[in-house]
Amino acid sequence: MAEVSGPSAIVEVDTTDRNRAALRRMFYGRFLRSLSVGFWVMVIAFLMIRLSPGDPVRIALGSEATEASVAEMRHKLGLDQSVFSQFFHYFVNIFKGDLGYSYFSNRTVTSVVTTHLPVTLQIIALSIFLGILLAIPIALFIAQSKNQLTTYLFRAFTSVSLALPGFFLAVVGLYAFGIKLHWAPAAGYEPGFPGNLKYIWLPALVNCGSLVPVLSRVLHSSLMDTLDEEFVETGVIRGVKKIRFYWSYLLRPSLAPTVVLLSYMIGVMIGGTVIMETIFSLPGIGRELITAVDSRDYPVVQGIVMVFGLIVVFFSFIGDLLGYLLDRRVTLS
Amino acid sequence: MNEKKLLEIIDLKIGIPHPRRETLIIVDNANFDIGYGEMLGIVGESGSGKTMVCRSMIGTLERRGAKVLGGQVLFEGQDLAHASESQWKKLRGKSIGYVPQSALAGPNPVLTIQAQLAEALQKSDGKGSIAEQSTRLLDLVKIRRIDTVLKQYPNQLSGGMRQRVMIACALASEPKLLIADEPTTGLDVTVQSQIMELLKEIRREFGTSIILISHDLALIDDVCDRVAVMHAGATVDVGSIAEHVIPRHPYTIALTQSRIDIAEPGSELVTILGNAPSVGEWPTGCRFAERCIFRQSDCSDGVSHPPLLGERGSHQSACLHTELLEGPR
Amino acid sequence: MTIVNAKPRKRMREGSFGLYTGFSMIFALILGGAIIPWLSKYDPNSPGGTPIAAPSGAHWFGTDLLGRDVFTRVFDAVFIDLGTAIIGVSIPLVVGTIVGTLLGISRNKRVNSVVGSIIDGINAFPFLIFVIAMIAFIGPGIPSIILALSLVNWARYARVARTRAVVVNQQGYVEAARILGFSKVRILFKHIIPNVSSETRAYALSDFIIVIIAVAALSFLGMGTPPPQAEWGAMIHDGTQILALAWWPTIFPGLALCWAGVAIAFVAEGMQRRLRETNTK
Numbered sequence: 001m002a003e004v005s006g007p008s009a010i011v012e013v014d015t016t017d018r019n020r021a022a023l024r025r026m027f028y029g030r031f032l033r034s035l036s037v038g039f040w041v042m043v044i045a046f047l048m049i050r051l052s053p054g055d056p057v058r059i060a061l062g063s064e065a066t067e068a069s070v071a072e073m074r075h076k077l078g079l080d081q082s083v084f085s086q087f088f089h090y091f092v093n094i095f096k097g098d099l100g101y102s103y104f105s106n107r108t109v110t111s112v113v114t115t116h117l118p119v120t121l122q123i124i125a126l127s128i129f130l131g132i133l134l135a136i137p138i139a140l141f142i143a144q145s146k147n148q149l150t151t152y153l154f155r156a157f158t159s160v161s162l163a164l165p166g167f168f169l170a171v172v173g174l175y176a177f178g179i180k181l182h183w184a185p186a187a188g189y190e191p192g193f194p195g196n197l198k199y200i201w202l203p204a205l206v207n208c209g210s211l212v213p214v215l216s217r218v219l220h221s222s223l224m225d226t227l228d229e230e231f232v233e234t235g236v237i238r239g240v241k242k243i244r245f246y247w248s249y250l251l252r253p254s255l256a257p258t259v260v261l262l263s264y265m266i267g268v269m270i271g272g273t274v275i276m277e278t279i280f281s282l283p284g285i286g287r288e289l290i291t292a293v294d295s296r297d298y299p300v301v302q303g304i305v306m307v308f309g310l311i312v313v314f315f316s317f318i319g320d321l322l323g324y325l326l327d328r329r330v331t332l333s
Numbered sequence: 334m335n336e337k338k339l340l341e342i343i344d345l346k347i348g349i350p351h352p353r354r355e356t357l358i359i360v361d362n363a364n365f366d367i368g369y370g371e372m373l374g375i376v377g378e379s380g381s382g383k384t385m386v387c388r389s390m391i392g393t394l395e396r397r398g399a400k401v402l403g404g405q406v407l408f409e410g411q412d413l414a415h416a417s418e419s420q421w422k423k424l425r426g427k428s429i430g431y432v433p434q435s436a437l438a439g440p441n442p443v444l445t446i447q448a449q450l451a452e453a454l455q456k457s458d459g460k461g462s463i464a465e466q467s468t469r470l471l472d473l474v475k476i477r478r479i480d481t482v483l484k485q486y487p488n489q490l491s492g493g494m495r496q497r498v499m500i501a502c503a504l505a506s507e508p509k510l511l512i513a514d515e516p517t518t519g520l521d522v523t524v525q526s527q528i529m530e531l532l533k534e535i536r537r538e539f540g541t542s543i544i545l546i547s548h549d550l551a552l553i554d555d556v557c558d559r560v561a562v563m564h565a566g567a568t569v570d571v572g573s574i575a576e577h578v579i580p581r582h583p584y585t586i587a588l589t590q591s592r593i594d595i596a597e598p599g600s601e602l603v604t605i606l607g608n609a610p611s612v613g614e615w616p617t618g619c620r621f622a623e624r625c626i627f628r629q630s631d632c633s634d635g636v637s638h639p640p641l642l643g644e645r646g647s648h649q650s651a652c653l654h655t656e657l658l659e660g661p662r
Numbered sequence: 663m664t665i666v667n668a669k670p671r672k673r674m675r676e677g678s679f680g681l682y683t684g685f686s687m688i689f690a691l692i693l694g695g696a697i698i699p700w701l702s703k704y705d706p707n708s709p710g711g712t713p714i715a716a717p718s719g720a721h722w723f724g725t726d727l728l729g730r731d732v733f734t735r736v737f738d739a740v741f742i743d744l745g746t747a748i749i750g751v752s753i754p755l756v757v758g759t760i761v762g763t764l765l766g767i768s769r770n771k772r773v774n775s776v777v778g779s780i781i782d783g784i785n786a787f788p789f790l791i792f793v794i795a796m797i798a799f800i801g802p803g804i805p806s807i808i809l810a811l812s813l814v815n816w817a818r819y820a821r822v823a824r825t826r827a828v829v830v831n832q833q834g835y836v837e838a839a840r841i842l843g844f845s846k847v848r849i850l851f852k853h854i855i856p857n858v859s860s861e862t863r864a865y866a867l868s869d870f871i872i873v874i875i876a877v878a879a880l881s882f883l884g885m886g887t888p889p890p891q892a893e894w895g896a897m898i899h900d901g902t903q904i905l906a907l908a909w910w911p912t913i914f915p916g917l918a919l920c921w922a923g924v925a926i927a928f929v930a931e932g933m934q935r936r937l938r939e940t941n942t943k
Contacts, residue, residue: 038786308787
C-alpha cells in the first residue's frame with residue numbers, strides 16, 4: 001500500500017469545526033494536485049504526437065499528396081505555428097470540447113469519444129460491480145476462517161490468478177461460453193440497459209478477474225486488522241445483530257483502503273476493457289483506439305488517451321476523498 | 334460460604350487449541366469470587382491471563398481462538414464457561430457490562446456516539462425513549478454538551494471522553510457486574526483518577542459490582558475492596574486490601590516492594606527477579622518458584638501448581654510455605 | 663543471518679518453496695526454449711504439413727492453420743517473449759532508479775517539481791493504453807514495444823526510487839560518509855543507489871509479470887512481432903481466428919504464457935517472504 005501516498009492530516013481533532021477545516025484543507029490540496037496532474041496529462045498527450053518519426057500530415061494525406069495540399073493541411077491543422085502557440089490552441093480547444101479531427105473519417109474526435117465512451121464505462125462499471133460483489137464475501141469468509149490452510153490457499157490463489165493474462169482468459173471464456181455453451185454471443189452489441197448485459201457480462205466477468213484478487217487481498221488484510229480491534233469485541237458483547245455487526249463492525253471500518261485502491265485500479269480496468277472490447281467486438285472506445293492505432297489516426301489516438309488519463313486523475317481524486325471520509329481514524333496521530 | 338456471591342470462578346482452565354501442536358494453556362487454577370456491590374481488583378503482569386479470565390466472563394474467548402478446558406464461571410448460579418452461543422445471545426448486553434482496555438480503540442470509529450448508545454440500549458428495559466435514556470446515561474458519566482457529543486464520532490472526542498462514553502454504554506443495560514479491563518491505559522494521570530472516581534460513584538449509587546483489571550497494584554489498592562493476584566495463569570493470592578498489608582504470597586510481596594509510589598526515597602527500587610515464565614513454558618509445581626527468594630526444595634515437586642489454600646472468602650494464598658513469610662522481612 | 667544458520671534447520675527457510683518452484687518452472691521453460699526448436703524435426707515458421715491437425719503423437723500440440731507444429735512454435739517463442747520482457751523491465755528499472763534517486767537527493771526545488779509533475783503525469787495514464795498509444799506513434803515491432811515500455815515505465819520506478827532515496831539520504835551511514843569527505847559520486851553509487859535499488863528491484867519482479875503479459879497482449883493486438891516469427895500473443899491471436907474449429911493453436915501458447923507468469927509470481931512471493939524473514943531476524 002505504499003502507493004497510496006499523499007499527506008494525511010495529522011492533527012488531534014477535538015471539535016467538529018477543526019475536523020471540517022482539516023477536511024477542507026485536504027480537499028483543496030488534493031484538488032490542486034489533481035489539476036496539476038491533469039495539466040501534465042494534457043501536455044504529455046500533446047507531445048506524444050511528436051514522437052512519430054514520419055510527418056503526420058503526409059501519413060494523413062497518403063504518399064500521393066502534392067506539396068501544395070500538404071502545406072494547406074499543415075496550415076489547417078495549425079502545424080505551421082510554433083509549438084507553444086500550437087499547445088495554447090490545443091489547450092484552449094480542450095475546454096471548448098474540441099479534440100480535433102480524425103485524419104481519415106469525417107468525424108471529430110469529440111464525437112468518437114462521446115459515442116463510444118459510454119459502452120466502455122458500462123463495461124468498467126459492471127466489472128467493478130462484479131469485482132466488489134465477489135471480493136467482499138471472499139475476504140469476509142477468509143478473514144473469519146480460523147483455518148490457516150484456508151488463508152494460505154487464498155494467498156496462493158490470488159498471487160497465481162494475478163499472473164494469468166486477461167486476454168487469454170477472455171479467449172478461453174469466449175471459447176467455453178460463446179462457442180461451446182452458447183451462453184454468450186461471440187460478437188455484437190445492443191445498446192441500452194438491460195439488453196447490453198447479454199453482451200457485456202462475460203467481458204466484465206473476465207475483466208474483474210484482475211480486480212477480485214487485489215481487492216479481496218487488501219480487504220482481507222484490513223479485515224484482519226479490524227478483527228484485532230477492541231471495538232469489535234464491544235460489538236460482540238453488546239449482542240449486535242448479525243447483519244449490522246458485519247456491516248458496522250467489520251466491513252465499514254475496513255473499507256477505506258479498499259476504496260482508495262479501487263480508484264487506483266481504474267487504469268488497470270481501462271487497459272483490460274480495451275482488450276475485452278477487441279476480443280468481443282464491442283463498440284467501445286477501446287476498439288476505436290485499436291482501429292485508430294492500426295490506421296495511424298493520430299488525433300483520435302491522442303484524444304482517447306488524454307480522456308483516459310483525465311478519467312484516471314478524476315477517479316483517484318474521488319477515491320482519495322472517499323477514503324478520507326470513510327476512515328474516521330485518519331485524523332488521529 | 335456464608336453469603337451469596339454474584340460471580341464465582343472455580344478452577345478455571347483456558348487454552349488455545351492448535352491443530353498440530355499441543356493445546357497452549359494460558360490460564361490454569363484461576364479461583365476468585367465477587368459479592369454483590371463489591372469492587373474486586375485483578376492484578377498481574379502482562380501474560381498472566383487476566384484478560385483471558387475476563388473474556389471468559391463476557392463470552393469472547395472463542396473469537397480469539399481460545400476455549401474453556403475446565404472449571405466453572407458461575408454468574409448467579411449459571412455456568413458461563415460452558416454456555417452455548419444461543420445462551421450467550423440472551424446474556425449479552427444484559428447483566429454484564431464491559432469497559433474495554435483502550436479508550437482510543439474502544440468505541441467503533443464509524444458509528445456516532447448516539448448510534449453506539451442506541452445499540453447498547455437495545456436490551457435494556459429502562460424508562461423513556463432511546464434518546465432520553467442516552468441523555469441520562471451521558472449525564473451520569475458527567476459528560477457536558479450532551480447534544481453535541483451525541484452527534485459526534487469517537488475521533489472527535491478526547492481519550493477521557495471516549496472512555497466515559499464506553500462506561501455509559503456498559504451501564505446502559507443496568508448490569509449487575511461491570512468489568513473494566515485496564516480502563517485507563519493510555520490516559521493521563523488526572524483523567525485516570527477521574528475515571529476511577531466515576532467507577533467508585535457508580536458502585537455507590539447503583540450497587541454495581543465492579544471487576545477492575547490492572548497491572549498497577551497501587552491503583553487497585555486505592556479503589557478496590559479486595560484483590561486477586563494472578564501470576565502465570567493462576568490466582569496466587571486472594572484477599573481483602575486490608576489483609577494484603579501482611580502479604581501471604583511471595584509474589585505479592587515482590588509486587589508491593591517494586592511499587593514506586595511507596596518506595597523510600599533513596600532506597601534501591603526492588604524489581605522482581607527474572608521474567609514471568611512464558612505461556613507454554615510453565616515449570617512444574619509452583620510457577621513462581623524460579624523467581625522466588627523464599628524458594629524451598631519442595632516448591633517445584635508437584636506436577637501442578639499449588640492450589641489456593643485457606644477458606645474461600647478469607648485471605649487465600651497458593652504458597653506452600655506461607656510460614657516463611659510471616660517473620661520480619 | 664548467523665542466528666538462522668546456527669539453529670538446526672528443521673524446516674525450510676521462509677519462501678524457499680516459492681523460490682524453488684518458480685525458478686524450476688522458469689528453468690524448464692528456458693531449457694525447452696533452448697533445445698526443443700533445435701531438436702524438433704519441424705521448422706517453427708515455415709508452413710507445411712496438415713493444417714489444423716489435432717494433438718497427436720506426431721504433433722503433441724497439434725498444428726495451426728498453416729500446418730506448423732504448435733509444440734515447436736510454443737518453445738521457439740520462449741526467448742522472444744522472455745527476452746522482450748526482461749529488456750522491457752531492465753531499461754526502466756535502471757533509468758527510473760537513477761532519475762528517481764537523483765530527484766530524491768537533489769535540493770533543486772524547480773527541477774524536482776517539474777520532473778515530479780512529469781512523473782505524476784505519465785503515471786496517470788493507464789499503463790497499457792499509454793504503451794499502445796506510444797506504439798501508434800513509433801510503429802509496431804519488438805524494438806518499439808521495448809521503447810514504449812521504457813518510456814512509460816521509467817516513471818513508475820522513478821516514483822518508487824524517489825520516495826526511497828529521500829529516506830536513504832537521511833540515514834546515518836550516508837551522513838557519516840559525507841562527514842568523512844567521500845566524493846558525491848562515490849556516496850551516490852556506493853551508498854545510496856544500492857539501498858534504493860533493493861526497493862526498485864523488488865518492484866521490478868512484480869512488474870515483470872505485468873510486462874510479460876503486456877508484451878503478449880500487444881502482439882495479440884498486432885503490435886508486436888511481424889509474422890511468421892512465433893510469439894505467444896501473436897499465436898493466440900492467430901488461434902482465435904479459427905477458435906470454432908480448433909482450440910489447440912490458442913490454448914497451448916496461452917498456457918505457456920500462464921506458466922511463465924505463474925513462475926515469476928512464485929519467485930516474487932518467495933523473494934518477498936525471504937526478505938520479510940531477513941528483516942525480522
